[in-house]
Amino acid sequence: MMNKTPEQINQDLLLPLNSTSWRYYVAVAALGSLVIMGLCAWGYQLDNGIGVSGLDRPVFWGVYITDFVFWIGISHAGTLISAILRVSNAKWRRPVTRCAEAITVFSLLIAATFPVIHLGRPWLFFWLIPYPSERGIWPQFRSPLLWDFFAINTYLIGSFSFLLLPSFPDFALVRDRSTGWRRRIYSIVSLGWRGTPKQWHRLEMAMRIMAVAIIPVAVSVHTIVSWDFAMAPVPGWHSTIFGPYFVAGAIFSGIAALIIAMAVLRKLLHLEEYLEPIHFDHLGKLLLAMSLIWFYFVFAESLTIWYGNEPSEMTVFWVTRSGQFSWLFWTMVICNVIIPAPILSVKRLRSKIGWTVVASIPVIVGMWLERFLIVVPSLSHGRLPYAHGGYRPSWVEIAITVGSFAAMPLLYLLFIKVVPIISIWELKLGQHEKPAEAPATVPGIAESVPASGR
Amino acid sequence: MATVKEQTQKTYRLKKRRWGMVVDEDRCTGCEACVLACHAENNIAIVGEGQAVRGRAMHWIRVERYYEGKFPDVKVKYQPVFCQQCGDAPCEVVCPTYASYHNAEGLNAQVYNRCIGTRYCANACPYDDRFFNFENPSWDKPLNLQLNPDVSVRSVGIMEKCTFCIQRIKAAEMNAEAAKRQLADGEFNPACVQSCPTEALVFGDLDDPESKVSRLAGSNRGSKLLEDLGTKPSVTYLRRGTWYDEQNT
Amino acid sequence: MRAIYGLYPDPDSAQRAVEVLQDAERALGFKEKQIVVLSGEPYEDHPFGQRDKKTIMPWIAAAGGLVGGLLGFWFISFTQKAYPLITGGMQIVTKWPDGIITYELTMLGAILTTVATLLITARIPDWRRHVFDPGVGEGKILIGVVNAPESCQDEIRRRLCSAGAGDVKEFAG
Incomplete structure (x- = not known):
């Protein structure tokens, strides 16, 4: 661990808030124009109807739902990982948590737009909200989409609080070190935080409760997203494995996204001394574990379908393994296991940040493909062979997808200008915790510290 | 405080009637008169060539063709498929807005006004018998004058499907009620049944043991489409008679 | 002061x-x-x-969760009874799906109570x-x-x- 005075930490971590290079403006402009392009494509779709997408009968769900599931999956980077690390009291979590929690909030916001984009009559999306209307009718709680609505909103509220609560002390710090209108804004958002022992205790207790509460919520969110598929009697969807399979895939893609984000932030904000190779090493181990778990699920699912040999299931099975979708399927396997697993298994490679990023980027691609392969082949090859069909995304769908991929770094870039991306007070706290009290490092996730002082 | 059951009965004003259909594959010649009649009766949008190629054609009833054997010894099997009006329909439960629900006469009703276009019902339907308006429908003049005034025209973003010509059902019921008499079996028919030259389609009340449809549905030639899914379809398919098999063995 | x-x-x-x-x-x-x-x-x-x-925040959060869950369960069964429509042959008050919503609202109750308790007991906001x-x-x-x-x-x-x-x-x- 580095040894820095509190003042040095303040200066290093508040630097991004205080100085902005021209490169930042270029990046914001570039990403912003991609986002605007996506919004324009959406506007075009609103004007002309959902017909401008490549959707057809029987592939009624396509890239939009793929994006939705993908972004919900990315959102598991954050709050879930950060909550698990908090609950297990892993000491190395301190520079990582806020970075991860921000990913969660932003990707959830992006994900939540996709079901609306996807609707045939998006201007009526609020009919999903249970409110007493003059129509006298309520939404149907038997529909998995309603479960989604509740789960995603709970998760969004939970992870937003999870991100916001430990930011108050840092807002207070920014308030004390700025002048003029900035000082006024940060005085408001820091809610008058002063740092009395009472405030610290309540904050830490609240974070502990939230960490415990958010883990089952995160698990439920992606389980329910998987149930959107598993509840329908569609070959390839109607499977009990979907809940855990989706949760594992979500954590998998989430960690990959976190590693990439951290590597970029490290370079961009000169955080070399805070985000150390050891953090990437630990996350790399998690990523390796998730890669293997993901492969286990794919194998278990494939074997069950193949051995059962049920005709309509087998149609979908072969069309993905050796038919028209096979090139996507095998690209996915290469991206999710064959590239990352060997890299992350070798300690020498895993402890190099560049290599963990090399292992993470294909995972993002592979996990997007995985969602696409869940949505499309099952729909295009339904139970009645007469109604089989195909699907090709239109430029509108591609533009909106690209826009969403640009929206994530854009939101992140805007975020690092207003909130210190590393939780400053938690980092300082980690510095003065007595290392003598810490027991030997537990291999794997957690370097535990004893309950005293926490 | 009314119990749930009473409340439900009040909402439904339950009638002792369950509409059903029988398709005799022995009689179907694949002429597709039913498809045409359905289009005319129900104001189904004609999407045009370009859209149809992309798989967006809307035919509430379609005649599926299956070929058995190798050329030149080929047998063609025609199977008209339309909404099976399932008893336990997978499409109904997944709709977040109750646009798809079970009505008092055993039909899977689709309330266009409630539909927000999640298209979940179409995915859940194992028979691929739900159709989505990807574009606003339009009819070239003078075709707009032939629209059926009893049926609403659906706009873009809405799911639609076979209703067993619910407008005809309602009209017949109202007429019978006004005349204070019972509905007679075969008094009216959906457009597809009416237009079938070989009487391959038979429509009626499955709960009336005397009706033609319930007698045919009990035939030992009868089976339901994808029956093992437990959807309890209201449509019975009569497979081709034994004389055919005997001739061909 | x-x-x-x-x-x-x-x-x-x-x-x-x-x-x-x-x-x-x-x-x-x-x-x-x-x-x-x-x-x-x-x-x-x-x-x-x-x-x-010393704080009883965990207990307050648990109570908040309980209240959230009970309110949620009451709310969904109320809406299902208020406009009973049959779908898919399921009961009007459908227990399994109601359990899912009840669960989510339990967690939401606990989370919101925790945030509220933090704000009130830590005396923020106080400008x-x-x-x-x-x-x-x-x-x-x-x-x-x-x-x-x-x-x-x-x-x-x-x-x-x-x-x-x-x-x-x-x-x-």
Whole structure:
């Protein structure tokens, strides 16, 4: 661990808030124009109807739902990982948590737009909200989409609080070190935080409760997203494995996204001394574990379908393994296991940040493909062979997808200008915790510290 | 405080009637008169060539063709498929807005006004018998004058499907009620049944043991489409008679 | 409000300051409540950081979860009964799906109660002027006395210095 005075930490971590290079403006402009392009494509779709997408009968769900599931999956980077690390009291979590929690909030916001984009009559999306209307009718709680609505909103509220609560002390710090209108804004958002022992205790207790509460919520969110598929009697969807399979895939893609984000932030904000190779090493181990778990699920699912040999299931099975979708399927396997697993298994490679990023980027691609392969082949090859069909995304769908991929770094870039991306007070706290009290490092996730002082 | 059951009965004003259909594959010649009649009766949008190629054609009833054997010894099997009006329909439960629900006469009703276009019902339907308006429908003049005034025209973003010509059902019921008499079996028919030259389609009340449809549905030639899914379809398919098999063995 | 305080560079001297103030509180006529401690990070391994630690927040959160779940369950079964429509041959009050929503609202109840409890018990938001010094953000620990009697100001100042405060300041607001 580095040894820095509190003042040095303040200066290093508040630097991004205080100085902005021209490169930042270029990046914001570039990403912003991609986002605007996506919004324009959406506007075009609103004007002309959902017909401008490549959707057809029987592939009624396509890239939009793929994006939705993908972004919900990315959102598991954050709050879930950060909550698990908090609950297990892993000491190395301190520079990582806020970075991860921000990913969660932003990707959830992006994900939540996709079901609306996807609707045939998006201007009526609020009919999903249970409110007493003059129509006298309520939404149907038997529909998995309603479960989604509740789960995603709970998760969004939970992870937003999870991100916001430990930011108050840092807002207070920014308030004390700025002048003029900035000082006024940060005085408001820091809610008058002063740092009395009472405030610290309540904050830490609240974070502990939230960490415990958010883990089952995160698990439920992606389980329910998987149930959107598993509840329908569609070959390839109607499977009990979907809940855990989706949760594992979500954590998998989430960690990959976190590693990439951290590597970029490290370079961009000169955080070399805070985000150390050891953090990437630990996350790399998690990523390796998730890669293997993901492969286990794919194998278990494939074997069950193949051995059962049920005709309509087998149609979908072969069309993905050796038919028209096979090139996507095998690209996915290469991206999710064959590239990352060997890299992350070798300690020498895993402890190099560049290599963990090399292992993470294909995972993002592979996990997007995985969602696409869940949505499309099952729909295009339904139970009645007469109604089989195909699907090709239109430029509108591609533009909106690209826009969403640009929206994530854009939101992140805007975020690092207003909130210190590393939780400053938690980092300082980690510095003065007595290392003598810490027991030997537990291999794997957690370097535990004893309950005293926490 | 009314119990749930009473409340439900009040909402439904339950009638002792369950509409059903029988398709005799022995009689179907694949002429597709039913498809045409359905289009005319129900104001189904004609999407045009370009859209149809992309798989967006809307035919509430379609005649599926299956070929058995190798050329030149080929047998063609025609199977008209339309909404099976399932008893336990997978499409109904997944709709977040109750646009798809079970009505008092055993039909899977689709309330266009409630539909927000999640298209979940179409995915859940194992028979691929739900159709989505990807574009606003339009009819070239003078075709707009032939629209059926009893049926609403659906706009873009809405799911639609076979209703067993619910407008005809309602009209017949109202007429019978006004005349204070019972509905007679075969008094009216959906457009597809009416237009079938070989009487391959038979429509009626499955709960009336005397009706033609319930007698045919009990035939030992009868089976339901994808029956093992437990959807309890209201449509019975009569497979081709034994004389055919005997001739061909 | 008036206050007199010192800034301490490390938790050990801050602890000494708290102790010398506690020793003198009866003699000088102020109460322990009037001693103010502010720090830029929690110091739970020192006694001064242990002040006001007791809380029943987990119980409140659990109760909030219970209330959320019960309200949620009541709400969905109410809506299902209010406009009963049959779909897919399921019951009107459908237990399995209701369980899912009840679960989500239980967790939402617990989360919202936790946030509310934090805000209320930590007395935020509070934008009024209280004793504060930007030095807290630089790693210093502020120990002081709020609204001490006029007569003993000098004695408090002397004691704060003796504990190791480089500079003793006054605050008025």
